[in-house]
Amino acid sequence: MSGVLPIALEDSVKIISVMTHTVKEYIALMELHSNVSENKLREIVEMFVGDIYQRPPLRSSVKRSLRIRKIHEIEILDHVERWVLMRVKTDPGTYIRKLIHDIGLLLGVGAHMRELRRIKTGIFTEDLNMITLHQLSEAVYLYNEEKDETLLRKYVMPIEYGVAHLPKIFINTYAVDPVSRGAQLAVPGVLMFDKNIRRGDLIAIFTPKSELVAIARAEMNSEEILSRDKGIVSTTLRVIMKPGVYPRWTRKISDEKAAAGI
16 A cells, blocks of 8 residues: 555644544555456446445454445546456545455455555645655755755644644634643634534634644534633643643733723
């Protein structure tokens, strides 16, 4: 297998599960054990679009229990004799080699996976800054030897890219420090938010400068946040920003803000 593999550095490892538990796309090469017609192939493949039951293969890193996974799209790109090239868009945790094995069973001829390439994980695609380890080593060399950080800045992306697919809430300056210490977010601390937030969603909390503060679980949907003047908006699950970066909420600050009508 080859293709897109997001790698987190330092504090970014805190969001690695957020990056990896996202919809994925693959290019897979399937070898059929006997020839089948184009019409039959497409008919059977179409049956696997939607929710499917799948048991992980014998050689896997998870428990071999039956589970449901969603196949969003399967597109046959090419079919020559026993070779089938296809694009698969699927939920995380789907085993493509098991999918191909099951397609072969329904076709009645058997099949196995010969090659697999992941072309997308969440927002990360082959076109979005995918590099080799050799390219990364060259960037590090230029930085160490010539103090040229151009390539390094291009290859190592800010942590905020990793949560670009999540609904977002921007909070005011004086709510940043409490949230960075694990506090829940209340309505008065909210500045802006996405209109598609649903209760229970995983969300990203940002400063007014678009710096990632924390990953949280929404306790209100967008309509509730808009209509209420108090209450808990989200429960903090994973703090990203270190405490003390923004000023703490103190009685003096609170009194000054109240006097200013803020």
